[in-house]
Amino acid sequence: MGWKGILGFDYGIVQGPLGPDISGPELVAAVANGGGIGLLRAPDWESPDYLRELIRKTRSLTDKPFGVGVVLAFPHEENIKAILDEKVAVLQVCWGEFPGELVLKAHQAGVKVVHQVGSFEAAKKAIHAGVDALIVQGLEAGGHVLGQDGLMALLPRVVDLVGGRDIPVIASGGIVDERGYVAALALGAQGICLGTRFLATEESYAHxxxxxxxxxxxxxxxxxxxxxxxxxxxxxxxxxxxxxxxxxxxxxxxxxxxxxxxxxxxxxxxxxxxxxxxxxxxxxxxxxxxxxxxxxxxxxxGLIKEIIPAAQVVKRLVEGAQLLIKQKFLAETV
Incomplete structure (x- = not known):
């Protein structure tokens, strides 16, 4: 396992499920091939057969594990059943509570559940439901924003709430480079989730x-x-x-x-x-x-200056964070 790996992946880098279809098979496979956690975005309506096609197309582009993101505010039961039937590595959910019985079904299928939350109370509920990891989204995030707290205030509170449980906490909101990665680690996160940075890649489906x-x-x-x-x-x-x-x-x-x-x-x-x-x-x-x-x-x-391949984003984040820690922090302890 590589540096700061979580959930069995090489690295603690998560590509957010960019909606409604911006994170398609090409982007997800590129992130997976780079050692990160790539997430497809499920349709916001029930379309299990189409979702299976998306998953299988992604598998044709990578032999690495990946996941699917589902917005619980929209119809999703059949889509989740398809995800579990296909046994993807990760089911990521947001905008709603994920009941414990559904977490159990996912675990029975060998699928890990990652819940994105935007408040301390939502984190409590997700932990109680038995999720495998938490994405903590700060107000700095792009797209639809779950809560009202900034990442710097919310993240360490959730880290303390998790305590000694084996539940990785993943930081999300405004992070685009190695400096944000190291800052998140300093606040107790074990990984980071990026949306905008992966939106600005060659493989994203954005116009x-x-x-x-x-x-x-x-x-x-x-x-x-x-x-x-x-x-x-x-x-x-x-x-x-x-x-x-x-x-x-x-x-x-x-x-x-x-x-x-x-x-x-x-x-x-x-x-x-x-x-x-x-x-x-x-x-x-x-x-x-x-x-x-x-x-x-x-x-x-404002820190994004170029459109680059998604695997290069992962590589820069990991190598940049390693170098930054070595130069700025470890050197001071010698």
Whole structure:
């Protein structure tokens, strides 16, 4: 096992399940081949046969273990059954409680359960349910944000809560380089989960304009203007694009339903219209007014300067963190 490996993987580097389909088989396989934990994103509707195809396509690209992320706020029972039938290494869940009996089913199938939480109370419930690891998401994270606490305040509290249990704590939110990795380790984490950094890779399924904006822009906004009808009560962190700066306000009684159509896309083989303020991020199939669509990103986006292969992200994180610890910390103890 390599440096800081968790859950049987080489490294403590987790690629977040970028939705709705940005982390497809190519990205997940690239991360897995690099020694990290790659996570597919399950559809937000029941589609077990299609999900099996995704899993099998990923297996055709890597002989390494990987996982699937499921948002519990959406229909998921048949999808989870497919995941357990396929015996992937990891089932990652978020936005909801994962009952103990489902954890037991996963364990009976040989699948480890990783629960992403955004609060101390949610961490308590997940530990009680018997999960194998926790992803602790801070307010700095991109996309839909679970809680209101910053990572530096929340992470050590959850680490103390876990105590001596064999439950790795994985830090998420604003981390993009080795400095963030080492900081998370100093706070007690055993691994890190990155979304935005893996979004800005060659293998991610994000639209080229979206990727370019991740390099060009360095500020984010925390808002609830996108996707209110589809996913109420789920605020998000997005890039401060020209659209967001000019139109980043929507009266509380309004949502995307009555807004004009600004594009079309295919998500998990389903063709869909994209309305203004829909919150649908542009993938490579998306057409229309791309720059007026939601572009999720974490606060660390200003540190991302180039689009690189996903395996190189893993390599830089691991080697950079090793070197940083050796040069800045171990040297001082000699």
């Amino acid at each position: 080229p304009v979206y990727k370019r904006k991740l390099i060009e822009l360095d500020e984010t906004g925390y808002t609830n203007i996108f996707g209110r009808a589809r996913w109420p009560g789920a605020p998000q962190r997005v890039l401060k694009t020209h659209f967001f700066n000019d139109r980043g306000h929507l009266p509380e009684h309004e949502n995307e339903v009555d807004q004009p159509v600004i594009g079309r896309t295919t998500i998990h083989c389903m063709e869909r219209e994209i309305r203004l303020f829909a919150g649908t991020v542009p993938n490579v199939t998306t057409t229309g007014d791309i720059e007026s669509m939601a572009m999720y990103a974490g606060q660390g986006v």
